[in-house]
Amino acid sequence: xxxxxxxxxxxxQIESISxxxxxxxxxxxxxxxxSHQILKNINLTIPKNKITVLLGPSGCGKTTLLKSMxxxxxxxxxxxxTGNIFIEDDDILHTTKNVxxxxxxxxxxxxxxxxxxxxxxxxxxxxxxxxxxxxxxxxAFSVEKYLKEVxxxxxxxxxxxxxxxxxxxxxxxxxxxxxxxAVKPRIILADEPTSALDPISSxxxxxxxxxxxxxxxxxxVTHVLRQAVRLADHVVFMYNGEVxxxxxxxxxxxTPKTQKLKEYLVDGN
Amino acid sequence: xxxxKKTEEAVFKILSGFATYSLIVILAFIIIVVFVKGFNALTWxxxxxxxxxxxxxxGEGGVLNAIMGSLYIAFGATIIAIIIGMPxxxxxxxxxxxxxxxxxxIRYILDALWGIPSIVYGAFGFTLMLYLGLNxxxxxxxxxxxxxxxxxxxxxxxEVLSTIPKGLHEATLALGSTRTEMAFxxxxxxxxxxxxxxxxxxxxxxxxxxxxVLFTAGYTDLIPVNIDEPAATLPLAIFFQLGSPxxxxxxxxxAAGAILTIIILTVSLTARLFSRQxxxxxxx
Numbered sequence: 001x002x003x004x005x006x007x008x009x010x011x012x013q014i015e016s017i018s019x020x021x022x023x024x025x026x027x028x029x030x031x032x033x034x035s036h037q038i039l040k041n042i043n044l045t046i047p048k049n050k051i052t053v054l055l056g057p058s059g060c061g062k063t064t065l066l067k068s069m070x071x072x073x074x075x076x077x078x079x080x081x082t083g084n085i086f087i088e089d090d091d092i093l094h095t096t097k098n099v100x101x102x103x104x105x106x107x108x109x110x111x112x113x114x115x116x117x118x119x120x121x122x123x124x125x126x127x128x129x130x131x132x133x134x135x136x137x138x139x140a141f142s143v144e145k146y147l148k149e150v151x152x153x154x155x156x157x158x159x160x161x162x163x164x165x166x167x168x169x170x171x172x173x174x175x176x177x178x179x180x181x182a183v184k185p186r187i188i189l190a191d192e193p194t195s196a197l198d199p200i201s202s203x204x205x206x207x208x209x210x211x212x213x214x215x216x217x218x219x220x221v222t223h224v225l226r227q228a229v230r231l232a233d234h235v236v237f238m239y240n241g242e243v244x245x246x247x248x249x250x251x252x253x254x255t256p257k258t259q260k261l262k263e264y265l266v267d268g269n
Numbered sequence: 270x271x272x273x274k275k276t277e278e279a280v281f282k283i284l285s286g287f288a289t290y291s292l293i294v295i296l297a298f299i300i301i302v303v304f305v306k307g308f309n310a311l312t313w314x315x316x317x318x319x320x321x322x323x324x325x326x327x328g329e330g331g332v333l334n335a336i337m338g339s340l341y342i343a344f345g346a347t348i349i350a351i352i353i354g355m356p357x358x359x360x361x362x363x364x365x366x367x368x369x370x371x372x373x374x375i376r377y378i379l380d381a382l383w384g385i386p387s388i389v390y391g392a393f394g395f396t397l398m399l400y401l402g403l404n405x406x407x408x409x410x411x412x413x414x415x416x417x418x419x420x421x422x423x424x425x426x427x428e429v430l431s432t433i434p435k436g437l438h439e440a441t442l443a444l445g446s447t448r449t450e451m452a453f454x455x456x457x458x459x460x461x462x463x464x465x466x467x468x469x470x471x472x473x474x475x476x477x478x479x480x481x482v483l484f485t486a487g488y489t490d491l492i493p494v495n496i497d498e499p500a501a502t503l504p505l506a507i508f509f510q511l512g513s514p515x516x517x518x519x520x521x522x523x524a525a526g527a528i529l530t531i532i533i534l535t536v537s538l539t540a541r542l543f544s545r546q547x548x549x550x551x552x553x
Contacts, residue, residue, distance in 0.1 A: 072439050077367035104445035114440040117459040126454070127444045176440065183444055 107180025170201025410486025429463025
């Protein structure tokens with residue numbers, strides 16, 4: 001193992017366990033799709049090492065908000081984003097830093113898994129290599145570490161060279177989570193990650209989130225009220241592109257202030 | 270299920286099955302006719318020898334000159350088409366992802382290029398050849414066929430790449446990949462079998478086309494050793510021999526056709542085996 005790789009690894013470990021203000025702060029965020037406004041003047045603060053649930057009905061802008069945070073909105077020419085998104089004090093909408101390094105701060109877990117067209121092992125090593133690590137032993141060590149972190153190691157340790165698509169959907173989703181963790185993000189962006197999974201796989205993912213929040217900030221998009229109740233440390237309720245209410249789950253779910261949230265809670269139950 | 274629905278199901282199944290199997294029958298019929306008609310002339314000598322004096326009047330020799338010329342032109346043109354076509358298809362699906370209008374305009378132009386008859390490419394190649402002061406040669410043949418088959422590679426590969434879900438793009442970019450890394454490490458792998466299909470289609474079109482090489486590659490009884498020498502091709506060998514009043518020479522035309530078919534089937538089979546092997550070890 002090269003000395004610089006070791007020091008890179010140590011620095012990243014230190015950074016990941018440090019207690020600095022690892023938060024997301026969003027000021028006056030607006031997203032337009034041509035003439036239609038998808039997000040309207042969003043102001044948010046996401047607490048570090050907590051699970052923040054973005055809750056709201058379909059089409060309220062939750063996914064767009066999530067994609068704005070790692071600049072995936074750049075892929076869509078029709079989307080125009082204004083305002084500020086501070087990730088660790090960096091305004092990612094106006095920074096001169098390159099986009100890939102910004103995105104590496106956030107692992108993305110989609111509605112359904114998208115394993116890379118390669119083996120189980122290479123799916124994890126892909127992200128590690130993107131971080132500039134070339135030492136084979138270190139890569140192998142990291143692959144095992146992240147597969148263990150998502151509870152997949154025992155299930156796949158004898159078939160690491162098999163295609164990732166040979167795994168079940170639930171396993172694929174955990175593989176994608178491990179792949180995301182391998183680039184050492186600060187934040188995990190999860191966009192309805194259990195919507196395509198069976199109840200058992202969903203429970204595994206939920207349990208993983210509970211344990212992962214010790215080291216990562218998790219932003220979870222869901223429209224399943226029960227999931228929000230089970231997981232949330234902080235809730236942001238959105239409706240029609242606006243943040244209607246935000247705060248602790250206890251406050252929001254027990255004493256909602258707005259009629260929209262009250263109706264949503266009644267319908268959700 | 271209601272009786273009318275059952276009848277509808279049965280009728281459609283029969284019609285679609287008939288359409289599918291009739292295609293296989295037509296292909297088998299073409300191959301059988303070519304092989305049967307060329308059977309007597311299909312000898313080892315035909316494959317390993319170049320034409321001797323009086324070959325086109327029933328004399329000794331074979332079509333090795335045309336086999337080699339066709340292979341040189343088809344492989345040369347396919348390599349050039351891959352070099353231009355693969356990055357073009359990736360560019361369309363990676364860098365122009367946000368620019369739908371430009372993407373559609375380029376696709377429209379490529380479709381038009383695909384649809385242009387090969388004789389037009391031959392005429393264009395001939396004009397260009399005269400302008401550059403070149404003679405009919407292997408090089409001119411390769412360049413003209415490359416022009417003919419590049420749109421095939423680009424559009425076929427493009428169609429495959431465009432079916433890759435946007436979620437995979439997002440997942441790859443979210444890991445911190447650059448677009449170039451996404452193009453070569455993910456999209457190329459994901460679309461590899463489609464890429465092989467594109468190359469096979471282009472190679473088949475290139476090796477089987479007569480009109481584009483008629484004026485540009487020329488024809489000779491010798492195997493070209495330099496790219497500025499003329500080159501014979503199998504389609505032209507078939508064309509010249511089939512017009513002969515001598516029955517033995519016409520048989521040789523069918524035999525040359527059979528050789529051309531065997532070459533295409535061999536290349537296709539090899540490429541598919543390679544693609545399958547690659548998929549097993551790398552892609553999925």
